Amino acid sequence: MAVTIKDIARLANVSHTTVSRALNGSPLIKEETRRRIMEIADQMSYTPNYNAKSLVLQKSHTIGVFFTSIASGTSSSFLADTMKGVSGVIDVNYNLFVRGIDDYTDFSSIHGKRFDGIVLMSQSDSDDAFIYHARSKGIPLVVLNREVKAEGICNILSDDRDGAYLAGRHLIDSGHERIGLIEGRRSFKSAAERRDGLLRAMIESHLPINGECIVPGDYTTQGGYEAMRALLDLDTPPTAVFCANDDTAIGAMNAVFERGLRVPDDISIVGFDDIGFSSYTNPALTTVKRPIERISRRGAQTLVEWLRTGIAPPQETIRLHTELIVRKSVEERR
Amino acid sequence: MAVTIKDIARLANVSHTTVSRALNGSPLIKEETRRRIMEIADQMSYTPNYNAKSLVLQKSHTIGVFFTSIASGTSSSFLADTMKGVSGVIDVNYNLFVRGIDDYTDFSSIHGKRFDGIVLMSQSDSDDAFIYHARSKGIPLVVLNREVKAEGICNILSDDRDGAYLAGRHLIDSGHERIGLIEGRRSFKSAAERRDGLLRAMIESHLPINGECIVPGDYTTQGGYEAMRALLDLDTPPTAVFCANDDTAIGAMNAVFERGLRVPDDISIVGFDDIGFSSYTNPALTTVKRPIERISRRGAQTLVEWLRTGIAPPQETIRLHTELIVRKSVEERR
């Protein structure tokens, strides 16, 4: 049914070897012959069978994009931005394969025959088993969004600690002294980094750190809502709260409104990520912009280059800058 | 490097054919032999080479998930919900391939050798060329989210017209008579259906339809913001506005607040989709729930069944129910 190089060979009165070489730009073929073959191929609208190619070349023509989980814990904007970034870079005759790591019970099907390379958007150190496996199989791997010290893998992530520090500074500079924190999902590395950044800003300014003002969260809107309720129940609630991400911040704002309080007049809120909606909350959310799409694009580019040249990128950790976006959810109380 | 059935055959002292049969559960193999082979395979942690399998079986083991566009026009929650729905159903030894149709300049690489089946989350009739192509190549195709009358393809979508009708009824029952509409993206079929649903409710109740109260939108938050500003600039603005989706509604609410007006006291707003954030807007958004994840899951199941049994599903249009979610953004003004 489908046209193969043998079909072309028959029409061109050459061997299929010659056709193969002509189509792949081998210097062994006479220019005139090549043109003739190309023309026939074109006219028959030949497309190579990638399975056959892959089989003989020991390449898969597939790039895997993995998330820690697709089913839960990954926010929509995060997933979408990643897909946008990656799919813009990988050209269309690569297969773009997408999965959550938690879809797998064992990793036996993850091997070099199946994936030329992998982009891992990693959120949790539970991914380490996956990373270890991929490395042991020798699959080129770029890890995004989380620092992994293992040898031979390239990290690209946003400087969350720095971003959280900026957010903290902003609150402090605005005159806040009693600052609360709603944390991110416990096992996620980013959660720890953001906490550390905020705390560094507070320590640097000699502000006291009250354990009661630090409450757990899970990066969800519902989690932010509940955490903020807990903070508001304190005898003296904080005047400003740093939320580990925007989803959390939106939930937190709801809890504030529910008590009949106002943002930022009664309580200031800062988020993290700058998802699309954060400029449309009421009041608009002051937050830290994290360039997920840029990270993904950069990661995909790194991988593509790696595959093209065959030389691994330097084992370095690239941190893309975060940026404080000041909107309306923080009160100046000087 | 990688272990093949021939390696197993050598160790088991049988031919590779026997191994192949044993692993594939052929009844021709003695139970004892099978066990022995299985054990060896297991112990060597054998994984089949899917390229070789695909080559000989003329199957690709790949399911394509296509969007009209990944780069633009597809909201994050839409994309994410689709991925969640599909990836939950397709088992992990299928390749899950994801792309936007607009990534392609020509469809020559879309053929049966490359895709066992395709799930198309279609938003625009610009996808018709793609659909036609896939059909002509004989690729099993399930089209989600948009009705396509072409023969032999199965449609699964939400009943947007009915949902919009429900929203309209709700506004009318709440005492609104001057009702505005911010439309969806012009080329998207869903935009027209939602408009029709609303209009039907209004006509049914003998409400006048003012052209000036119907303004264009594009399913984006920014678009909703601008459209609502236009509505508010009217001499007599509507008392309630139906927005073609939640993103639009959120933008619209912002425009209302910006004028110092209140929702729902001064103006009522209804959205469509029930994205995650719509219960966290302030006030919480009354909207119509559209089960994207369920649609995707159902679509993927249909396709999987089709591939498993080899018999095409009846060419029908399945409409999953939408549901009115009443929250706080509509005023009772009776």
Place this chain on the structure above:
DNA sequence: CCGCTTAATGCACACGTTAACATATAGATC
């Protein structure tokens, strides 16, 4: 005219798997 180099092409096999056909073994039938 012979041998030698260079350019262009073909032959045959390999990649890992499945399947049609062939073969071997054992038990059943007469």
Place this chain on the structure above:
DNA sequence: GATCTATATGTTAACGTGTGCATTAAGCGG
């Protein structure tokens, strides 16, 4: 015990493509 049948396994070719090696043709120096 010869013949048949059923059961279990092996042989071989095929899927579509790329590549090492052989082959042919042509050009060239002596």
